[in-house]
Amino acid sequence: xxxxxxxxxxxxxxxxxxxxxxxxxxxxxxxxxxxxxxxxxxxxxxxxxxxxxxxxxxxxxxxxxxxxxxxxxxxxxxxxxxxxxxxxxxxxxxxxxxxxxxxxxxxxxxxxxxxxxxxxxxxxxxxxxxxxxxxxxxxxxxxxxxxxxxxxxxxxxxxxxxxxxxxxxxxxxxxxxxxxxxxxxxxxxxxxxxxxxxxxxxxxxxxxxxxxxxxxxxxxxxxxxxxxxxxxxxxxxxxxxxxxxxxxxxxxxxx
Amino acid sequence: xxxxxxxxxxxxxxxxxxxxxxxxxxxxxxxxxxxxxxxxxxxxxxxxxxxxxxxxxxxxxxxxxxxxxxxxxxxxxxxxxxxxxxxxxxxxxxxxxxxxxxxxxxxxxxxxxxxxxxxxxxxxxxxxxxxxxxxxxxxxxxxxxxxxxxxxxxxxxxxxxxxxxxxxxxxxxxxxxxxxxxxxxxxxxxxxxxxxxxxxxxxxxxxxxxxxxxxxxxxxxxxxxxxxxxxxxxxxxxxxxxxxxxxxxxxxxxx
DNA sequence: CCATCTTTGTGCACGCGTTCACAAAGACAT
DNA sequence: ATGTCTTTGTGAACGCGTGCACAAAGATGG
Numbered sequence: 025x026x027x028x029x030x031x032x033x034x035x036x037x038x039x040x041x042x043x044x045x046x047x048x049x050x051x052x053x054x055x056x057x058x059x060x061x062x063x064x065x066x067x068x069x070x071x072x073x074x075x076x077x078x079x080x081x082x083x084x085x086x087x088x089x090x091x092x093x094x095x096x097x098x099x100x101x102x103x104x105x106x107x108x109x110x111x112x113x114x115x116x117x118x119x120x121x122x123x124x125x126x127x128x129x130x131x132x133x134x135x136x137x138x139x140x141x142x143x144x145x146x147x148x149x150x151x152x153x154x155x156x157x158x159x160x161x162x163x164x165x166x167x168x169x170x171x172x173x174x175x176x177x178x179x180x181x182x183x184x185x186x187x188x189x190x191x192x193x194x195x196x197x198x199x200x201x202x203x204x205x206x207x208x209x210x211x212x213x214x215x216x217x218x219x220x221x222x223x224x225x226x227x228x229x230x231x232x233x234x235x236x237x238x239x240x241x242x243x244x245x246x247x248x249x250x251x252x253x254x255x256x257x258x259x260x261x262x263x264x265x266x267x268x269x270x271x272x273x274x275x276x277x278x279x
Numbered sequence: 280x281x282x283x284x285x286x287x288x289x290x291x292x293x294x295x296x297x298x299x300x301x302x303x304x305x306x307x308x309x310x311x312x313x314x315x316x317x318x319x320x321x322x323x324x325x326x327x328x329x330x331x332x333x334x335x336x337x338x339x340x341x342x343x344x345x346x347x348x349x350x351x352x353x354x355x356x357x358x359x360x361x362x363x364x365x366x367x368x369x370x371x372x373x374x375x376x377x378x379x380x381x382x383x384x385x386x387x388x389x390x391x392x393x394x395x396x397x398x399x400x401x402x403x404x405x406x407x408x409x410x411x412x413x414x415x416x417x418x419x420x421x422x423x424x425x426x427x428x429x430x431x432x433x434x435x436x437x438x439x440x441x442x443x444x445x446x447x448x449x450x451x452x453x454x455x456x457x458x459x460x461x462x463x464x465x466x467x468x469x470x471x472x473x474x475x476x477x478x479x480x481x482x483x484x485x486x487x488x489x490x491x492x493x494x495x496x497x498x499x500x501x502x503x504x505x506x507x508x509x510x511x512x513x514x515x516x517x518x519x520x521x522x523x524x525x526x527x528x529x530x531x532x533x534x
Numbered sequence: 535c536c537a538t539c540t541t542t543g544t545g546c547a548c549g550c551g552t553t554c555a556c557a558a559a560g561a562c563a564t
Numbered sequence: 565a566t567g568t569c570t571t572t573g574t575g576a577a578c579g580c581g582t583g584c585a586c587a588a589a590g591a592t593g594g
Contacts, residue, residue: 043551049488053467067571076469080553080574087573095559095572112488113495120487127386134382137467137484142491181494182487205497206490212308212392214331222493224486229392231479232375232437233304233367235461236397238477239436240368242460298581322541335544335583342543350542350589 040111044085050075051082052108058101067098109142119146119178121204123195124187125155125165128210132184133161146178151191168195175202182206189213196223295366299340305330306337307363313356322353364397374401374433376459378450379442380410380420383465387439388416401433406446423450430457437461444468451478 054074058066068086072079086092086099092107093099109115120138122129125148132138133148148160151168158165166174174180183204187195192211199207206222209215212230215223309329313321323341327334341347341354347362348354364370375393377384380403387393388403403415406423413420421429429435438459440447447466454462461477464470467485470478 045492046489049485074469078553083573093572096561096570098571111492113491114488118491127389131382131386132483135483138487141484141488143487182490206494208486208490214329220497222490224490226481226483226486228387228390228481229396230304231463231481232393232398233369233396234301235437235463235477235479236368236373237300237366239461242475333583338543348542351540351591353541
């Protein structure tokens, strides 16, 4: 789970709950698959199963958009695809810039899921002169000096940050100053942005750590009565080499 | 926000709320940074600012772990690092396999954040014979025929899926059958797994779609209210090709 | 030893999100 | 038309997460 945004007090934008908005893309994907198979209508039960959610939740979600279903029949697939696309703003073209063309940035540039959903990679930007001019996914990498001009010329309002954490905040500020108002941040850093700018964070290592927590719990349940008390006061803080191993040294893309 | 797991009725594992678990890695990162700077103690206020959360929330989160603070002083950085690491299960070594060595899989293999936090890439697996034997991030890619053996030999319990969506479910089933009980899924597919298996999903295009929703909303508000507050280029992003329903033709990597 | 000051830990209230369960709405057959 | 059957849309209850606000705990200084 890429973790959520920054501030914004859980405002429900235009009456549509944030939780619902987060699920709309899921429904859209399931509906698109049905559409490809030329399925004309679908019930909330079927669609919910395909999207992996509860059918009541799905119906309530759709009810925020309007009454698009027909009782006794279900939902018209094509119509719903259109309505959700429109609601999400996918009927228009969103130029996007990716800043930081390392492994991850390149992977994103190559990611087919962007182009297919109203998003267009308008430019790839990197601070390394070595990268400048190279083609990644058929798109030339431009130097970060050009950042402001690129944003402005292309009317970019969405930026993706895949830089090392050390420069993420700085890049963020330049993006915002240049007119970007939505940021998808892959750098393991807390970005601070002015009001009105949305930030969503995707953090790979956090996801793994959450899995590890549950994994440990599972293992612990089996070995039930093992580690009993708290980590003895005596051996508190065992890891003496603490300072050193902080080998958490941000290599390529620390997290 | 990479969206969450599959089922599990929001069970709070061992009394620690899921929402808290999701924030622990965040605190850990901030604490690690403090530790590197040899800061001995930190107050909830300072740490909360560094992690980008509310201080009351942070204190409540920590209270689930135990009373590790000292009133009037704050929290001992090293001690807290240890406690959170232990709670998350990061004091042990977690071998991980990555299945599907495309752009994204390669990016993850190169991702420094894994090795630094108790995770070890035990193997890279791909179905393409062309890939077999190649080195990615210094690790040889093995053929998917070996999947079961690799999982078993290395005692892998966490798998990362970065395959095309079409084969994700199948890969998932093989992983689970071989003993994997936690999966991090990057493929835009709803995975169904038996009880006891955790799935977390990271979906790049969903994140962008959520941003697009808010972006559209912002644009709509400006247009409607005609607020001169935000310097919004008048006719940015026109795209009149907003044709009727159906225009949304899914392409290569439906997401 | 007492007073003061800082900061934790938490009781409490509030709001969002989820789920149940059912009435209303429409399709379809007779 | 009328009855039956299916499925939507939603009222209501509940539980989780969040944030306020404060009392308790401990440090610090005189």
